[in-house]
Amino acid sequence: MLARNAVLASRRCFATSKTPDLEIDNLVVGAGVVGLAIGEKLTATRPSETTIVIDKNKRIGEETSSRNSEVIHAGIYYPKDSLKTALCIRGKGMLYQLLSEKSMPYRKVGKWVVAQSEEQHAYLETMHQKAANLGVETYFLSKDQAAKEEPNIRAQSVLVSPSTGIIDSHAFMDYLQQRITENGGDVGLHTMIRSICPSEGGGYLVELATPPHTDSPTTVLCRRIFNSGGLHADKVSNLLMPNRYKLNYARGHYYAYSSPCDIRHLIYPCPEKHLAGLGTHLTLDMAGRIKFGPDVQWVDDPYDYTVPDDADKKQQFVEAISTFLPSIRRDKLQPDYAGIR
Numbered sequence: 001m002l003a004r005n006a007v008l009a010s011r012r013c014f015a016t017s018k019t020p021d022l023e024i025d026n027l028v029v030g031a032g033v034v035g036l037a038i039g040e041k042l043t044a045t046r047p048s049e050t051t052i053v054i055d056k057n058k059r060i061g062e063e064t065s066s067r068n069s070e071v072i073h074a075g076i077y078y079p080k081d082s083l084k085t086a087l088c089i090r091g092k093g094m095l096y097q098l099l100s101e102k103s104m105p106y107r108k109v110g111k112w113v114v115a116q117s118e119e120q121h122a123y124l125e126t127m128h129q130k131a132a133n134l135g136v137e138t139y140f141l142s143k144d145q146a147a148k149e150e151p152n153i154r155a156q157s158v159l160v161s162p163s164t165g166i167i168d169s170h171a172f173m174d175y176l177q178q179r180i181t182e183n184g185g186d187v188g189l190h191t192m193i194r195s196i197c198p199s200e201g202g203g204y205l206v207e208l209a210t211p212p213h214t215d216s217p218t219t220v221l222c223r224r225i226f227n228s229g230g231l232h233a234d235k236v237s238n239l240l241m242p243n244r245y246k247l248n249y250a251r252g253h254y255y256a257y258s259s260p261c262d263i264r265h266l267i268y269p270c271p272e273k274h275l276a277g278l279g280t281h282l283t284l285d286m287a288g289r290i291k292f293g294p295d296v297q298w299v300d301d302p303y304d305y306t307v308p309d310d311a312d313k314k315q316q317f318v319e320a321i322s323t324f325l326p327s328i329r330r331d332k333l334q335p336d337y338a339g340i341r
C-alpha cells in the first residue's frame with residue numbers, strides 16, 4: 001500500500017525510539033478532493049520528492065467529497081476580505097480551465113438566487129455590489145424576465161450568477177489520482193494514520209496501519225505532513241497537539257425529485273442568516289436530474305449519514321422549496337443522500 005520507491009531510513013524518533021520502515025518527503029493524510037489536489041500539485045511541482053496520499057477508506061473520496069452538491073461556486077457569498085472568497089474565485093477560474101483542457105465533464109449552467117420580498121431583494125442588492133467589487137459578474141432579472149426564462153420558478157427578483165456551474169466530482173477525483181501516480185507518487189488506500197511524533201532529526205515519525213487492525217503499524221519518517229482529513233482533521237491534528245481541536249458536525253440531507261420539471265438553472269433561495277448553509281436549493285446533476293438540499297441538522301456522529309424518510313422532514317423540504325417552486329409535489333420527493341459539514 002505504501003510508496004514503491006521509498007528509502008529505508010535510519011533516523012529515530014525521540015518519542016518512540018522506533019526505527020522507521022520507510023522515509024518519505026510528503027505524507028498527505030486524506031484522499032478527498034483536497035488531499036488529492038495537494039498530492040497532484042506536490043508530485044507535479046516536486047518530482048524529486050517522494051509523496052504518498054493515504055486514506056483510511058478503501059476508495060478515494062468516499063466522504064464529504066462525494067456527498068455534496070457538486071457546484072462550482074462563483075465566490076460571492078463569503079466575507080469580501082476572506083481567504084475563502086479569494087481562493088473560491090481563483091480556484092473557479094483554474095478549475096474551469098483544467099476541466100476544459102482535459103475534456104472533463106462540467107456544465108456552466110448558471111445560478112439564480114431568488115428573492116421573495118423587498119428585504120430579500122435588498123440583501124441581493126448588497127450581494128450584487130459585493131460581487132462587482134470582487135470582479136465577479138452578477139446581474140438582476142425582473143419578475144417578468146424570470147417568468148419567461150424559468151416559468152416554474154416564482155421570484156420577486158432574481159440575481160443571476162452566470163459563472164456558477166456543476167462538476168462531476170468523481171471524474172475530477174479520478175483524474176487527480178491518476179495524475180499522482182503518473183507523476184511518481186502513491187495513493188495508499190485502507191491506510192490510517194494512528195500516531196504522529198516529531199523526530200529529533202527533523203520531520204515527523206508516523207505510524208500507519210490498516211483499519212481496524214492497527215496493532216502492527218508501518219513506521220514512516222516524513223519531512224512534511226499535510227492534514228486534509230476532512231471531518232477527522234481535528235483528530236489527525238490532535239495526534240500531534242492533543243485536545244486542540246474539536247469539530248462540530250452539521251448534516252445536510254438531499255431529496256431526489258422524480259417529477260418531470262423543466263428547469264435549467266441552479267435555484268438558490270436568499271441565504272439564511274448566519275450562513276450555516278446556503279439554504280435548501282435546487283441543483284442539477286450532469287445528467288440533468290433535479291435534487292433538493294441540503295438542509296442543516298447538527299449531529300454528534302460524523303459517520304451517521306441517515307436521511308430521514310418521515311413526514312416531518314418532507315414537510316420541511318416542501319415548505320422551503322415551495323417558496324420558489326410552488327408546483328413542488330411532495331409524493332415525488334425521495335430521500336437520496338446526506339453530507340456532513
Ligand SMILES: Cc1cc2nc3c(=O)[nH]c(=O)nc-3n(C[C@H](O)[C@H](O)[C@H](O)COP(=O)(O)OP(=O)(O)OC[C@H]3O[C@@H](n4cnc5c(N)ncnc54)[C@H](O)[C@@H]3O)c2cc1C
Pocket residue numbers: 029030031032033034035054055056057060061062063064065066067068069070071072073191192193194228229230231232233236252294338339340341
Ligand atoms: C452537504 C454539503 C454540500 C456541499 N456542497 C458543495 C458544493 O456544491 N460545492 C463545493 O465546492 N463544496 C461543497 N461542499 C464542500 C465540499 O464537499 C468539501 O469542502 C470537500 O469535499 C472537502 O474535501 P476534503 O478532501 O477536505 O474532505 P473529505 O472528502 O471528507 O476527505 C477527507 C478524507 O480524509 C480521510 N481521513 C480522515 N482521517 C484519516 C486518518 N486518520 N487516516 C487516513 N485518512 C483519513 C477520510 O477517510 C476522507 O476520505 C459541500 C459539503 C457538504 C457537506
